[in-house]
Amino acid sequence: MSATNSITADKLFRLIGTPNCPAIIDVRPDGAELLPTSVSRRAEDVREWAGSLAGKNVVVSCIHGHERSAGVAAILRTEGINAEILEGGFEAWRDAGLPVIVAAKLPERDPAGRTLWVTRARPKVDRIACPWLIRRFVDPEAVFLFVSPTDVAGVAERFGATPFDVEGVFWSHRGDQCTFDTMIEEFGLDRIDALARLAIIVRGADTARPEIAPQAAGLLAASLGLSRMFSDDLEQLEAGMPVYDAFYRWCRDAVEETHDWISHKPKRSRQPVIA
Structure with a gap:
């Protein structure tokens, strides 16, 4: 009990x-x-x-x-x-x-107890997917800084932020894998089937290989649309969170579900024949 x-x-x-x-x-x-x-x-x-x-x-x-x-x-x-x-x-x-x-995999926290991350401005796929992963599975209070690519290293050093999705850092692409893949593996989250499925979609959208998952093209389209809708990167991140929430729940709960017009049409009632 x-x-x-x-x-x-x-x-x-x-x-x-x-x-x-x-x-x-x-x-x-x-x-x-x-x-x-x-x-x-x-x-x-x-x-x-x-x-x-x-x-x-x-x-x-x-x-x-x-x-x-x-x-x-x-x-x-x-x-x-x-x-x-x-x-x-x-x-x-x-x-x-x-x-x-x-x-030991977690970066040091700031005085408020939050992990602090920094990456390139104007995110598209990986730089929204990774913050979503961190906030949903690692540190819900994580803070993300979006700066010019030339400023990432300096901001990381001066403010104690952890750089990600830039060349030459730990949290970045490895071979044909994107940063989202790296984080799932390093944080030990690869045992979660839904995340492993989502990682393929993110990888396809982020590395111009939409053929590896049918949903990758849709994620890329949504990501590019969001980047046009928002000039502020933090606003774009907040708007992108529900997108990844939806993809994650599909990966976890709805991959076998289908939807078509016929199955959702109301059945026509039979009218009695009047002689």
Whole structure:
């Protein structure tokens, strides 16, 4: 029987990657591996950081889902925050074979606890797909800087931002793979079938190979359309997030579904014959 105010690993996994994902707080003393999107916090300091979660749904995870997470979640609820615990804790997540992120792969966070990234201005495919991936699976509060290509390296050094999708950096294209592929692999998210399917679509759209996935041409068209609609890169990113949300949900839930005019036409009612 599930504990009160708890959520199972499988149910939480279904929420990760969607706009409705709760804030996941990891209160284990040592977190070399993390749940996707989770943030590490000291359980003993809960009253100090509780305010940052106001208005959010929260899931608290500890090692086994016992008193550490239960206590933190209970304190958060006294602050008016809707908080649950991960049933069985991090160990239940691992036992279910669900993906984890190696903490050492994450860039250093800024004073506000956010990862900071920098790339070239005027994004099209990869430079919207990668921020979507990071915000939905790695760091929901991540900040993205779009600057002139000649300024990426200097901005990265001066402001401690992590460069991506530029030549000569870790987070970039490798062979015929695009930066989206690199991030999925490095963050250990390649075990998520829907992301692996989405990666092919992004790769086809980003590397001028629409033939590798029928949906790639549509993604490219949407991406180019967005780039014409918005002169502000951050506005374009926000508008692009639902596009990738939709493609991800198709990859996860709807690949077998078909749609045609005939199957959705209302059936004509038979009128009685009057002699």
